[in-house]
Amino acid sequence: MKKYFFIVALVSLVCLYNCSDKPEKQAVTLKEPTSIEELGELLFFDPILSSDSTISCASCHKPEHAFADNVPFSFGVDSLKGNRNTPSAMNLGDRFFFFHDGRSESLEDQAKGPIENPVEMNLPLSVAIDRLKRHKQYDAFFVKLFKRRATIEDMTTAIAAFETTLETADTPFDDFMGDIDTASFTASAKRGRIIFNDKAKCFDCHFGPDFTADRFRNIGLFNGKDLNDSGRYGVTKNPEDIGKFKTPGLRNLLVTGPYMHNGMFKTLREVIDYYDTPDKFVANSVNRDSLLAKPLGLSETEKKDLENFLIALTDRQFVKK
Ligand code: HEC
Ligand code: HEC
Secondary structure, rough: HHHHHHHHHHHHHHHHHHHOOOOOHOOOOOOOOOOOOHHHHHOOHHHHHHHOOOOOOOHOOOOOOOOOOEEEEEEOOOHEEEEOOOOOOOOOOOOEEEEOOOEEOOOOHHHHHHHHHHOOOOOOHHHHHHHHHEEEEEEEHHHHHHHOOOOHHHHHHHHHHOOOOOOOOOOOHHHHOOOOOOOOHHHHHHHHHHHHOOOOOOHHHHOOOOOOOOOOOOOOOOOOOOOHHHHHHHHHHHHHHEEEOOOOOOHHHOOOEEOOOOOOOOHHHHHHHHHHHHHOOOOOOOOOHHHHHOOOOOOOOHHHHHHHHHHOOOHHOOOOO
16 A cells, blocks of 8 residues: 555656656756757756656666666666667767667767657657757757757757767776886786687677777577577668677776677676687577687686776776776
8 A cells, every 4th residue: 555655656756747748847957068069968968858858868878887778678768678788879989880780870860769769768859859949948059059949950960979079098908009007908908808819709800999890790699589689681681681780899898788789698708608609608590600600719717818808998987996
């Protein structure tokens, strides 16, 4: 009984805030942005862009998790769950493709997806723009920074501009590459780097400054049964793309787990164990890349070294002292 009362009270409280669809009446006063990036930051953190004003981009892309989430599948409006893991929204400035299947080719275009997605923010873009125009502060911000009232294009330009500020490079690995403070890149991480490049063949797919070659590859996580997200195939309809996913960057992994498009691995150690012996984890995978044809044969120490190398790619702002 008590519990029931509590729930009713909670629902009415939430309703007081959200059921009126009058976002301009929310009491929060926003700090005036001085640039388009700062306007984008306000929008990224503002639930005004979701149907019931409860979910912002940051509800799933959490700053403390390098703008990823720490659950396999995030919750959108009405506690609805998506079917893919939330990737980090950091270090995307140099990418060509967005989403695990690469269905979007710019950050501006990408930003429209979650706002309209029924299980994420579920708000038609035209309604989003309407709300921003009716919101006294946002209306003034857009006029000041874009010289016109809010449009879909300017809203997504602002969000994308904020996202391109989210680059990270304060890591032991970057220090080592730049010959400064090389001691923080431990002996184990150094050995791990060599394993990453050679024996474990990680570098064949994960290369470049952010460790993604921006290609679509199949590491064996599709079997058409319990693992039935066909990835890139959904976009191209080319049978060769069945089970291929965008090779993700590897920065800030310490705080972005669980891993893979479906969040199936909780820890980096599980990821490494998977690459070492994929068949032990997924039976009958379809079209797995030939780089993963044979077990890697990594020893316990080699696995630990590889893990330490991956951890050394995490920006210091995310490492607890
Ligand atoms: C309900 C959770 C949720 C919300 C809210 C959300 N996202 Fe996402 N985001 C995801 C998921 C899940 C994916 C991957 C979806 C896929 O690949 O199909 C994703 C993908 C992305 C990507 C692509 C990353 C990459 O590596 O390709 C970017 C960028 C992004 N979101 C930005 C945003 C922005 C901007 C907003 C707000 C307008 C937003 N997200 C709102 C869950 C969310
Ligand atoms: C054949 C290309 C290929 C090789 C080789 C490869 N990867 Fe990957 N890696 C990928 C792709 C593609 C994904 C995304 C798969 C998905 O989302 O289902 C991925 C995902 C990951 C992830 C998860 C990232 C995240 O944010 O969810 C980690 C960690 C990772 N790889 C590390 C490694 C390591 C360590 C090695 C070497 C042992 C390696 N990879 C070898 C292509 C490859």
